[in-house]
Amino acid sequence: MSAHEILTLQFGHYSNYVGAHWWNVQEAGFRYDSPSEINHDVLFREGVTLKNEVTFTPRLLLVDLKGSLKTLPQEGELYSLPSQSAPDQVEIIAQPPEEKNEFQKDIETNATLTKIYDLERQVRVWSDFLYTRFHPRTVNTVQEYQHDNENTPFDIFPLGANLWKKDQFSEDFSDKIRNYIEECNSFQGFHILCDSTDAFAGITVSCLEHLNDDYDTKPVLGFPLVQPSTNPIHLLNLALCFDGFAEHSSLFVPLTSKPPQFNYIAPNPDLKYHTSAILAATLDTLSLNYRLKSAKNTLIDVCSDFATNGRKVATASVCLPFPLKTNEDFIDCLNTWEGHLSQSVTPWCDINPDNSLQLVVLRGIPERRLKKPPNLAEKQRNYPAYRCNDLKEMLSYFIVCTSYGTKSEVTVCGEQMAVKTPFPGFFTERVGNTGDIDGGRSGPVEKINTLAGLHTGKFVGTMLETLSQELEKIKYKKYHQFVSEGVENDQFRECFDRLLDLKDCYEDNYLI
Template identity: 45%
Template structure:
């Protein structure tokens, strides 16, 4: 079995929240015994290495960027290789009266991370208050990183709203600095040179702040140096910002200005992604996404707090881990390049994503009954301003957590099932394809399924209602409060459809209302009026790719 590796990049605090959950989810599913066979080839995203002491490591092939103060207790060079220590006074070759020792206030890890370090029990019986204790993404990080993974931008401080890293143009300028670009590019090159057969790059980026500009500059660099490799970009948008909790008219006015800045950043980012990425998929757990992200998306049996990045990022990470399975399996020859080609017909570089979390599968039921009784669409859109239709699409659908022995009842016990046309289907793939052919028109569907569900462990949020059993099935017997859900079936999809034009049009409409010259912070960082006007024109041209007349 040959491994076709992928290098992952993450830009920004919300992106790193999603990444933290995603890497955790992957490690939860690792198989360490021959009896527990895994269909997933973890080497696609992970690399083997050795510590300075010769101990083997298995870490993500990942490079991430965030601001000063965003790591909390996490060491910048990780913890697997960290051998740094403070020298003693007698070890310093200076006279003692010329030495002044200053000690920073030591940050304390939360209880979960302390238990993780001490290898104490983090079993289902022990409860942690993650909702209160997770302030930054590293507070819920189970995975250990390579020392080259983390890059801290020290010129800006996390949480500083008065002098933040808030502008697309700030990110572009940051990339141009020799120190950052050379160092970041060298780390990419080091990981790439370890690969036997690189497929391409996963890039998760904050879609509407300074990291959008930084990430897009990096993508342009990748296009120059790795032009034949695929780049799948995931711009992500939080459904809530701290400045929404205003208490005065002045604070409300500042929040409205920041919302306008975020709209301009999104427009600039989408225009660049449409030009330089192979495919990009915007993600958000709210319906609107742009100015005031709007109502949250509802998922059956999930009670999440849309104001907590810890919650919403876990939902998006579950979707990412599922939709990328197609080219991360041990069996099969599908690649990241195949995905980008399938969904990028006629320059439709923007794809929508959808999710059903958990896939509502009743205890003791069969898939044939589940689909026959299903009301409405199988999945919920997680792309802003996009309601995924049923006609003339290219789509990739991935289902995990339904074993083949729950496809249908045996012939001698089938009863009325035998009269259903779907009873002739011989496996999960065939039945799901048949269902899609009956519920969509003129649609090409690529279906993938694996029998093992999404494995859940702490620190994944416990936001499922008690109708969801330990194994993720919906049961009339309510789960005990002391029990955690250990795995869930999940369905997710990527779609190239006409409805995506609504996403682009809504962003263009919001961005067109804003006169960029009224935001001097953009002009001071290099954005000219004509450049913004050109960006809006490119958005309109890009929207036309999703109109039927464009295909004639």
């Protein structure tokens, strides 16, 4: 069957953290023995090297600053040829080779990755825990700015926008986009992950404009990653970023790097390696809606359903792991459920399931754990949900019963999410090896069940209002660096106003 291909673009260091986890999780979930429910051709591509070896790599372009790759060679390793001897009269200036950590060394020697690695301490950049190998096209570095160097800060929006104006960068990058799309037989759209509080936002918005010009019929689903902070410069970047997404993307879902409280995982909120894994799990689960082989939806369906009447922002939530106890059926689990199904991973936002539109994806739970057969059902037969015949029906029924005026689309995937190394082992003791709660554990957790949702409703307006209030407090004239790089003060004013307009789209009485 033909895949509806998606091209993923990642802009910025934190986005690449999230991306690295996401690709790792996907690759860990590849099945070589039986056909998979998930259509991996949507996000991955098959290629051939010059040596005629077949490769399977992410359909991905990422941007990061120079020096952020550490041990990862820009061209990747898959397509490299034996290097030639250097020409005569050459002066070699070599930086000290980067020491690969234990995990990367083991990948290189094809050792089985069953050890426990201290990645929490060893990860300095995202490539340290990257398992997936990339196509040579994938990695782009910004030469002008150095990663983690205070002499060359890449911290304000216009710096990124100006970088795109330089012919060489934008030409190379848009050529690579075109190369990927040219290969696709039925390209469906773009995923964009970007850091929204620094200059990467600027590159992203410029790139969005380009996508709008050249691929105007293709939907763009954006995931701006937000570091919640009160730093005025961050907020100004964020405002410009949201404004750009509102104008040029089909739909965008802000995600926060500060995770909410979960019952069964204990992430370190200051560790990018941990927080990004939660977001990656959210994205991987959520996108199953249009990534399953049985999927009817494509990106444009999702985008156009959510972004009606200018509601370009949506929020995401996740339940990680979905706590199905061992010996328990799905029906029991829902019966004793308290509170919301999932936790919001969108900043400044509490998701209230009432009066909203939502898309919910449940993965990992097999149909046989729906309920017990009638002869063994006992108490279960008394539950109203017992008449539901599959997971999808039961979950939809649960949502209808627990919320008011909500339209939901439920997707169910039986395949669990693979969370073996390098996914962080931040699960609490109660999570069993295969994700069941109290399922008994020896060694690391390998697979888990998850649930994720995409929501839109009045709460999005509240989020935008919170942001607007914060922005109003900022005396933007004080931040002259924006002006000197080409953002006029009026532009801020207009941008704030547009965000308020966007907020108004979410008033309940707006839609009759």
